[in-house]
Amino acid sequence: MAAHAKLSPSSVKRWGDKDGCRASIQQSEGKPNRSSIASWNGSAEHMVAADCLTNGFDPQVFLGRAIVFYAEIETPTEEHEAYVEAINVLTVIVNHTVTLDQDAIDRINAYVSYVRDRVAVTGGTLFVEQKLPIDHITGEPDATGTGDTCIFASEEGEIIDYKSGSGRVNAYTVIAQAIIDMFTGEITTPAVVTPNGQLAMYAHGMLRKYDLMGDIKRVRLVIVQPRINHVSEFVMSVADLNSYIDGIAAAALETQMPGAAFNPTSDNCFFCPGRIDCAPRQQLVLSKAIAAFPDLDDAQPRPVTDGELGALFGLLPLIRKWGDDVEQRVLMALDNGQTVLTADGTRLKLVTGRKGNKAWADEVALTALIEEMRLRNVMYVDKLITPTQAEKLTGERKRRNSTEPAAAPAAIGPVKWTRLAALITQPEGKAEIALETDPRPARHSIDAASEPVTDLFT
Ligand code: SF4
Numbered sequence: 001m002a003a004h005a006k007l008s009p010s011s012v013k014r015w016g017d018k019d020g021c022r023a024s025i026q027q028s029e030g031k032p033n034r035s036s037i038a039s040w041n042g043s044a045e046h047m048v049a050a051d052c053l054t055n056g057f058d059p060q061v062f063l064g065r066a067i068v069f070y071a072e073i074e075t076p077t078e079e080h081e082a083y084v085e086a087i088n089v090l091t092v093i094v095n096h097t098v099t100l101d102q103d104a105i106d107r108i109n110a111y112v113s114y115v116r117d118r119v120a121v122t123g124g125t126l127f128v129e130q131k132l133p134i135d136h137i138t139g140e141p142d143a144t145g146t147g148d149t150c151i152f153a154s155e156e157g158e159i160i161d162y163k164s165g166s167g168r169v170n171a172y173t174v175i176a177q178a179i180i181d182m183f184t185g186e187i188t189t190p191a192v193v194t195p196n197g198q199l200a201m202y203a204h205g206m207l208r209k210y211d212l213m214g215d216i217k218r219v220r221l222v223i224v225q226p227r228i229n230h231v232s233e234f235v236m237s238v239a240d241l242n243s244y245i246d247g248i249a250a251a252a253l254e255t256q257m258p259g260a261a262f263n264p265t266s267d268n269c270f271f272c273p274g275r276i277d278c279a280p281r282q283q284l285v286l287s288k289a290i291a292a293f294p295d296l297d298d299a300q301p302r303p304v305t306d307g308e309l310g311a312l313f314g315l316l317p318l319i320r321k322w323g324d325d326v327e328q329r330v331l332m333a334l335d336n337g338q339t340v341l342t343a344d345g346t347r348l349k350l351v352t353g354r355k356g357n358k359a360w361a362d363e364v365a366l367t368a369l370i371e372e373m374r375l376r377n378v379m380y381v382d383k384l385i386t387p388t389q390a391e392k393l394t395g396e397r398k399r400r401n402s403t404e405p406a407a408a409p410a411a412i413g414p415v416k417w418t419r420l421a422a423l424i425t426q427p428e429g430k431a432e433i434a435l436e437t438d439p440r441p442a443r444h445s446i447d448a449a450s451e452p453v454t455d456l457f458t
Pocket of ligand 1: 024025027265269273276278281
């Protein structure tokens with residue numbers, strides 16, 4: 001397995017953005033980027049989606065399939081993935097196993113259907129799960145990134161990226177919103193928009209790999225995020241892509257310079273593998289956290305200067321994450337038997353916390369026991385399904401195994417669903433704080449002339 005690129009497209013926002021942290025590449029050197037449950041789930045879904053698109057499978061037939069993430073005993077740090085039946089789990093180190101449930105299958109199906117629709121609509125040529133060269137951008141020899149889907153049609157090259165998570169990702173970033181004449185409705189100043197850096201790198205690698213720089217005039221960058229019913233598109237000319245990539249290449253060069261600049265921010269530091277012992281990040285958190293209080297003894301908040309309240313708010317994710325990391329380091333140190341002292345010299349120790357919730361260990365054995373003891377009537381309760389689960393029953397039912405017919409009619413027909421849907425209630429979304437560039441409308445009109453808040457708690 002090829003080594004993961006250090007200047008990877010998936011982390012380009014951190015190291016290559018205008019406000020990125022150029023030092024993060026050197027700071028992360030030798031520090032593992034650990035897999036998480038979410039990343040394993042996402043990888044499993046990507047693997048099955050690619051299998052479906054390559055071999056024409058229906059995602060539904062993968063319901064209940066297990067995908068194992070494992071390492072060979074001789075190379076324990078290199079992780080691979082495979083369907084469970086394809087490997088001997090007794091001869092490898094199993095890091096994690098993902099079993100695909102119906103929700104995962106629905107997500108895969110949404111993405112696979114989207115890609116198939118695009119191929120049908122454009123009449124384009126499809127390439128799935130392609131290793132795309134990025135070494136010409138990053139300078140890292142033989143570096144590649146993996147493009148989930150490439151489609152070539154006429155003068156357009158398309159990159160479609162599947163995101164399995166719930167954090168909204170767009171194919172573009174709005175740097176400044178368009179200014180619209182309030183009387184005529186005309187756009188007097190167009191919006192300033194940049195492409196998603198990860199997809200832009202894939203697109204450039206795609207054009208290079210297929211040697212299509214001359215033939216393709218524009219690229220379409222698409223993110224499909226079925227978990228939140230979100231699709232985001234951005235189309236740009238190849239000339240604009242080239243000039244955007246020049247900026248990324250320049251940033252890549254800066255990351256290799258001695259004394260590359262640190263820029264601790266919430267976005268940059270959140271997933272940075274080097275954050276645990278990053279001094280500039282720690283200095284920023286401590287200086288900001290302490291600076292918010294004039295007197296640490298009575299911890300009274302002090303007034304803030306113009307603009308400072310918003311700046312402090314922007315740092316909250318950074319401060320919270322730093323707190324989590326400090327706690328994690330203490331846990332690991334104590335677990336390893338190391339001594340950790342508080343400021344007054346008291347030793348910290350590990351204790352056993354509250355027990356978790358009780359759960360049945362073996363539902364198969366339990367069911368048999370319940371039947372044997374004739375306790376079915378008292379051990380089960382009828383439980384109403386949620387509106388979301390009910391809504392899923394309004395669609396054509398997919399085949400769950402090879403013995404079922406190809407499709408069955410919906411369990412809830414449109415007439416019944418109309419009556420049921422009338423009884424659904426959904427609270428309005430709570431107020432959230434967002435940048436003025438966020439596409440959602442503001443709850444209150446933003447008045448540029450109003451006085452900024454100058455005290456944290458009034
Ligand atoms: S933790 Fe933050 S400041 Fe430190 S290297 Fe990483 S991104 Fe940069």
